[in-house]
Structures are given as structure tokens and as C-alpha cells.
Amino acid sequence: xxxxxxxxALMLLAFSFAGYRFFLRLRPMFSAPGIDRLDHIGERxxxxxxxxxxxxxxxxxxxxxxxxxMIFSSFIVLFTAIVQAFGSGLFPGFSLAxxxxxxxxxxxxxxxxxxxMIGVGMAFYNRYVIKPARFKGSNNKDATVILILVTxxxxxxxxxxxxHIAAGGDPSAPWRPxxxxxxxxxxxxxxxxxxxxxxxxxxxxxHVCVILSFLTYxxxxxxxxxxxxxxxxxxxxxGPKGQSRTPDPKAAHIGLSDVRALxxxxxxxxYSCTECGRCQAACPAYAAGLPLSPKxxxxxxxxALIDETVTHTATAPAAVPAAGSNLxxxxxSVISEQTLWSCTTCRACMEVCPLHIExxxxxxxxxxxxxxxxxxxxxxxxxxxxxxxxxxxxxxxxRMRAKWTSGLDFKIKDAxxxxxxILWFVGDYASYDxxxxxxxxxxxxxxxxxxxxxxxxxxxxxxxxxxxRRVGDEGLFQTLSEHNIEALGNCSFKRxxxxxxxxxxxLRQEYPAQGAEYEVVHYTxxxxxxxxxxxxxxxxxxxxxxxxxxxDPCYLGRYxxxxxxxxxxxxxxxxxxxxxxxxxxxxxxxxxxGGRIWQDDTGVKERPSENxxxxxxxxxxxxxxxVACPKDLVMYTAAVxxxxxxxxxxxxxxxxxxx
Amino acid sequence: MHIxxxxxxxPDLLEEIQVNEQGTDIDRxxxxxxxCEFDDHALExxxxxxxxxxxxxxxxxxxxxxxxxxxxxxxxxxxxRAVKIECGETNLDSRSFAKLLSETxxxxxxxxxxxxxxxxxxxxxxxxxxxxxxxxxxxASGVTGAQAEGNAVKIQQEYGAGRAARLTLALPAVLGIQxxxxxxxxxxxxxLRQAIQGTKIETLxxxxxxxxxxxxxxxxxxxxxxxxxxxxxxxxxxAGKIYDALVGRGLVGGK
Numbered sequence: 056x057x058x059x060x061x062x063x064a065l066m067l068l069a070f071s072f073a074g075y076r077f078f079l080r081l082r083p084m085f086s087a088p089g090i091d092r093l094d095h096i097g098e099r100x101x102x103x104x105x106x107x108x109x110x111x112x113x114x115x116x117x118x119x120x121x122x123x124x125m126i127f128s129s130f131i132v133l134f135t136a137i138v139q140a141f142g143s144g145l146f147p148g149f150s151l152a153x154x155x156x157x158x159x160x161x162x163x164x165x166x167x168x169x170x171x172m173i174g175v176g177m178a179f180y181n182r183y184v185i186k187p188a189r190f191k192g193s194n195n196k197d198a199t200v201i202l203i204l205v206t207x208x209x210x211x212x213x214x215x216x217x218x219h220i221a222a223g224g225d226p227s228a229p230w231r232p233x234x235x236x237x238x239x240x241x242x243x244x245x246x247x248x249x250x251x252x253x254x255x256x257x258x259x260x261x262h263v264c265v266i267l268s269f270l271t272y273x274x275x276x277x278x279x280x281x282x283x284x285x286x287x288x289x290x291x292x293x294g295p296k297g298q299s300r301t302p303d304p305k306a307a308h309i310g311l312s313d314v315r316a317l318x319x320x321x322x323x324x325x326y327s328c329t330e331c332g333r334c335q336a337a338c339p340a341y342a343a344g345l346p347l348s349p350k351x352x353x354x355x356x357x358x359a360l361i362d363e364t365v366t367h368t369a370t371a372p373a374a375v376p377a378a379g380s381n382l383x384x385x386x387x388s389v390i391s392e393q394t395l396w397s398c399t400t401c402r403a404c405m406e407v408c409p410l411h412i413e414x415x416x417x418x419x420x421x422x423x424x425x426x427x428x429x430x431x432x433x434x435x436x437x438x439x440x441x442x443x444x445x446x447x448x449x450x451x452x453x454r455m456r457a458k459w460t461s462g463l464d465f466k467i468k469d470a471x472x473x474x475x476x477i478l479w480f481v482g483d484y485a486s487y488d489x490x491x492x493x494x495x496x497x498x499x500x501x502x503x504x505x506x507x508x509x510x511x512x513x514x515x516x517x518x519x520x521x522x523x524r525r526v527g528d529e530g531l532f533q534t535l536s537e538h539n540i541e542a543l544g545n546c547s548f549k550r551x552x553x554x555x556x557x558x559x560x561x562l563r564q565e566y567p568a569q570g571a572e573y574e575v576v577h578y579t580x581x582x583x584x585x586x587x588x589x590x591x592x593x594x595x596x597x598x599x600x601x602x603x604x605x606x607d608p609c610y611l612g613r614y615x616x617x618x619x620x621x622x623x624x625x626x627x628x629x630x631x632x633x634x635x636x637x638x639x640x641x642x643x644x645x646x647x648x649g650g651r652i653w654q655d656d657t658g659v660k661e662r663p664s665e666n667x668x669x670x671x672x673x674x675x676x677x678x679x680x681x682v683a684c685p686k687d688l689v690m691y692t693a694a695v696x697x698x699x700x701x702x703x704x705x706x707x708x709x710x711x712x713x714x
Numbered sequence: 715m716h717i718x719x720x721x722x723x724x725p726d727l728l729e730e731i732q733v734n735e736q737g738t739d740i741d742r743x744x745x746x747x748x749x750c751e752f753d754d755h756a757l758e759x760x761x762x763x764x765x766x767x768x769x770x771x772x773x774x775x776x777x778x779x780x781x782x783x784x785x786x787x788x789x790x791x792x793x794x795r796a797v798k799i800e801c802g803e804t805n806l807d808s809r810s811f812a813k814l815l816s817e818t819x820x821x822x823x824x825x826x827x828x829x830x831x832x833x834x835x836x837x838x839x840x841x842x843x844x845x846x847x848x849x850x851x852x853x854a855s856g857v858t859g860a861q862a863e864g865n866a867v868k869i870q871q872e873y874g875a876g877r878a879a880r881l882t883l884a885l886p887a888v889l890g891i892q893x894x895x896x897x898x899x900x901x902x903x904x905x906l907r908q909a910i911q912g913t914k915i916e917t918l919x920x921x922x923x924x925x926x927x928x929x930x931x932x933x934x935x936x937x938x939x940x941x942x943x944x945x946x947x948x949x950x951x952x953a954g955k956i957y958d959a960l961v962g963r964g965l966v967g968g969k
Binding site for chain 1: 726728729746748897899900901902903904905906907908
């Protein structure tokens, strides 16, 4: 029989070609730096349930989620048809009949052929009629080719089945309602017996060829995610969200300067990207008009990685170059410096990515390279130099850190000299910014009134280094964290409290990797505890006026899961909370994080903070914009002023709601 | 080529400055210090020349509290050697400092000596002319860029009213840098840490001669003015009053 030989030859050809294309893409991964992502196998596997089976993140955009679920489930079911086609082609007599190939499986194939065609139709409609903005910058042609190929696979399969039924004697006919209906049409057109059998053969080969073309096309397409997605989700970061990777102390060079120096999981991230643009739609920098789209960043890095590979096969064997100081290799050419400085590290992109791609660590790693090379913006240089000299970004002497306490009529304990229950790590903005000092004093009075035994570090406190680390100055972060760890090590306390989510993140998630573990709480959690213990009187309900909307700070919410305490405080105080659409995990960054607060507004078309205030105003009834982060207070107060809407909405810290 | 660049610690003017009890100096006990901004530019210019010509750069300072950190940062920035002079004095006036340097520098055999054009304590920028004269070398101040070429150094010097000059000085020479050819570079915390751990600071001993530039008898805060005249009212009214005030003081024409 010629059929098995022809099919085997075709398969050999297609598999070799596809295999070669896969190899080209996978090869850099074999020589890439390692990363430990094979721990906690159980937790990793369990994560596949919501992320793959239940499509949880995909369904955040319902239309796209549903159409993906339709295509995804159909692929699984129709895989049986592929097995059947190739099995029977290679081994005459092979059949899935013993496991229901002519009954249940046949029925499922028919049903899911309809499901996938509806899914593909919805995808076409989405791409060509709805045209979501998040697709801007994605490769539309690639997506279209794939949709056409899928249509080809399914249509050829259905026609093969239908002609087979029309030829007569197909035992699966009663289980194939759709194919049988088409068969009746074909019979009406005169296809019967031998002519139908011949046509079935033709469509068998069409079906096989389209599948093989699909296979060879995939490695160069965003549909590589069909193979990369599940491994990528399995290998996701399950460690602390707010802990940056510590560079190898033995490495000659800090930071990512060459895409081939990315670890293998980072490369898999690049191959997994489906260009769906959810990250782009969530990105505050993109919304502000800054030159950053997390999607395009990943696509550009992926293309650079692929180009490198292709170039090297043509010339010399790919050798991983020593990660050198050539800024042009990746940063500055593939990814512009302005792109990297645009990121607020708010993590919104990572939170929405269905594939769990890690955008932010890559950006931080490239920033580390820029910082080591001395390529920083004037604003960053100014702030970092201030940290180096004074331990804060305000160019204020350490002695003035506790100056805000002079506005109190009681003395706050010096935690360096006395044992305290709660050590309050105040943070830079809460200590130095005149707009925030007032709130810091309010918190102090609340704690004092509740009888909390608390103290501060006075001038021994320095910036926690959270944002310094995100700017990419690893050495400065080390210096700051060592200083604070030493200062804290000389104190006796039970818990650390801070009003600043950025300090919270560093102390809770970054310092353990520096060898210092503390129990760290946000003040909203402590205030809630005090309320529940009856130590803080709830405001009399008649005093509570107006509807509140609440902004989740990135480093309290997304990074530290502190969604509930602020909401519970507002509820128990009797405020009516009207949530903005972008709340909790989907909160929209104020635009200050990751060192953005030290940069100017060059290139910004709409400040994220103003975009956010407009969102709050659009609720219609919110007159109080509640925040729980000193930087938010600064950012939103400024936004309300620049929009000239002080008469419509007031920015208030959670602590002020007790008044 | 060997460049020696002078680093001086100056009071941090961001802090509140107090006059001491004797009324002869600012109270230096509590004041923070930092590298003089002009010296920072001089260091940058030295490193730029090094990058262009392969010169060796030595950062040189008087051994006072905090100088080690400044010398280490200089190494992180690109200086090759760090040297401090132990002379027992911490607060030398420009003339004594120039004399001390002129006696100590020959040990380092510099082809070019750079220093900031002035400091808050050397407001008239006397160090460089004193030093150039004492060493018998060509010198220039107000330099805004320097390029070494063979046995000479080409400099840009700024004058008032937007005029500038290009001059060539024979080496060895002494330059007072007003600003480097490009802003001082950023040194990452990592490089700084490496320099703090790995820099060997060399020490030169010298005896500072008694200063001959007089002693401060009294120092006081600037006298408070007689208060300001607050002009209130509508914009046009305010503009009118400002105009009248200027005319009244003979500062603008009037009739």
C-alpha cells in the first residue's frame, strides 16, 4: 500500500521542518542561565486548574474568554480526529472504534466541530469588527493565518467525514448528525458510492496536509503558546510577589544586557505570549501615552531572541557572549531606555496575563543594567544621589526625619532606647512631605488614643529601598536595607507597622531574603484590630457623610493582598463605599511607583492619577477619594488640584475617616 | 599623563547653619558635609580626560572626617588612586591649603591639577591661582571643559555676557573647573560598595604652615531688612503700584 508510505514521508518532512523550527527557538534556552522553578510540584499542578481548565484570567474579558474556551476545548476533542486520521493512515486497520470512535467520540467530534467554528467566527468578529484597542501592535496577519488554518482543518475534516458517510457503510453515521446532514446534501449533489469515496480520499489528504502545515507554521507564530502556555503556567513564579530576584553575587555583571542572558523561564515567557494585549490595556504607563506597552516589550524581546538565533545558524554556531557592557545589545536598541523608565512596577500586567508572563522582573533587570552603566534620567540620578547622601529622596538630613513629631502634644517613644510593642517604620513621604505629615500625626494620635505601645526609629530610619530596588540600583538597595536591618536589630519590638505600602513590601517581602524576618502590618490592619478590640471609638454614624470610593495601592493590594482591612474599616465606620470598576487586583496605579515619582512628566499625555480621579468622578456620587498610601495622597491631591475639582471630590487618608 | 583632582568637603547648605559661640565660624560640630559641587565637576572632567587619553587620575583630599567616603566615591567614579594628606589641620584657608598642596603635590608628579573653581568657603576662587603661582605653573579658572593634547591642555573659559574663550596651556598646569564637559555621571550603589570595600587610601604626611590670611573676628547672619511692602489689590492696581514704586526709586523712566 502506498498510502502509509506517502503519509510517513509527508510526516517525516513536516516533522523535520517543524522540529528544526522548534529547535531554533528552543536552542537559546539550553544555554540560558538556570532558575529554580521545579519546586512545589503539587502547587504548580493545582494552579493549572483555574488557569488552564477554568480559564479564570481569560474570562476576565468574557467574550474573548468564552471564544477561547470554545476553541481550546474543541482542540482537545478534535485531537481524537487527528489521531484517527494519522493512525489509520499509517497503520491500516487502526481505529478508535473500540474506545467509542464510531459512537461517543464521533458524536463529540461533530458537536465540537460546530463549537470550534462558532469560536473561530467569534474570533474573526472580534478581530475585524470589535477591534479591541488591546490588539494595537499585535501581529494581525499571524492571527488571521491561524484562524484560516483552523477553519481549514475543521472543514476538511467535516468534508472527509461527510463524503465517507455519503459513500455508504460508515458505522459512525448515526452518531454524526452534522456530517450526516452534509452527506445528504452531497448525495443530492450526486456524490454517492465511488465518487463520494474518491472525494473522501481527497479531503483526507487535504485534512492531513493542512494539519501538517499548521504544525510547521506554529513555531514561528504566536500560536507557539499552544505548546508553551501550559508549561509556562506550570513554571510560574509561586514565590513572594514582592520579592525581586537577587542577582548572583559572583556574576561579573549585574542586570540584563543581552536577551540571550535571560534565564530559560524568561525565554519561555517570550515564546508564550499570545499578543492578547491584556497587559497593554491594564498598563498605566501605556494609558499615559508613555512609550511602554508590556506586550510590545515582550514581543520585541522575543523577536530579538529569534533573530539572534537565526543569524547565528546562518553564520557561526550560537555562542552565548559574555554579558558585557554593550548597552546597545538589548537596552537602547531592542528596548529603549525611555520604555524601561516608563514602568511603575505596578504589576497590573502580570496580574492580568493569562500565561503568567513576568514582565516586571525583566524590566527591573534591564534597569539594573542601565544603572550599572550610569544611564539614568536626571530625576533618578538626583533621587539616588540623595539616597546615597542622606538615606532619603528629600535631600533632608536624617535628623529632620522625626520633625513631624514636634506637632504632637506627646512624645513618641524612641524604639532604639525603649522596648515597644509596635515599631512604626514611618517611611520617607510620611516623614518628610509636608502634605503627608499631617496624616502621619493623625495616625500617631489614633495610636496614642488607643493606648498602643509604639515607637519609631527617629533618625536611624532610612528609606526601605523598595523603589530603589525597582529603579534597578541593587547596591544602593543593599546599603539601605543593611542599614535598616541593623537599626531594627538593635530594637526590641513585637511587630512592625507602617502606613507606607512600599516600605511594607520591602520589610515584609524583600528583607527576608537579606536575612531579616519580621511580622509587618499595614496601619489599616492595625486600626481595624484596634476598632474590633474596642480601643478606637467608631465615628458616630451621623458624623459620617458622603459616599467614599477607595483606591487600592499597588504595593498594598496586588503585592501584599491587603484588600480587605481598608474596606472593613470604612464599612464599620458607616461609610457607603462605591467601588470604581478598576479595583482590588485590577486597581489602576497612581503613576508614582517604581521610581516614576522622581521623574518628570515628559511624554505623559494624561497623568495616571488624573485618569483615576476622572474615573472616581464618573461614579457620580463619590465625594471622598480614600487612599491608604502616602504617595497616593501626594499624587491624588495634586491630580484633584490640577483638574480643579476640589469642590467635587476630596482626597482623604483612611486615618482621616476616623475624625 | 597623571591628573590630580582635589576634593574638598564643604558644609551641606541644605542644613540649618549656626554660628558658633565665639562668633568666629559656623558651628561645624553638627553640620553635615558633602563634596564641593565644583570639585565634583573637576573630578568628572578628570575622568573624561582619562577616558579620552588613558591618563591616570588621583583624587586628593585633606584627611578630615568623611574624606574616606568621598575618596572612595571618586574611585567608584573612575579615579585610579585615592590619596589623603595628614596635616593635623581640618579647616585650612585657601592660601594655606595652596601652600600645603604646592609642597605635597611634587611627590605625586602631576601633569595636570584640577580643582573646583570655588567653594562656599573660597568664594573668590583663590585656591587655583595661589597654587599655580606657588608651583610656578600656568593656571586658569572658570574652566568649562578641558581636552589634553600632547604636551598641552586646551580649555574653554567662560566670561560674562555670554562670551567664552578657548585657550591652550602648556603642561604641567593647574585648572579651576567651573563645570565639566558633561554633568557628573551617576555611580550605582553597587560600584560604590565595591569601592568602599576595595579602595586602598594612600596617606601623605605634611605640615601645614600657619595661615597668613588673617583671622576671623566676627561672623554673623546677614542683617534682616526693614521688611517688605506688601502690595494688594486687583492685578491692574498691583501693576500700577509696582510701576509707581519703580519710578519713585528712579529705576524706570517716568516723565
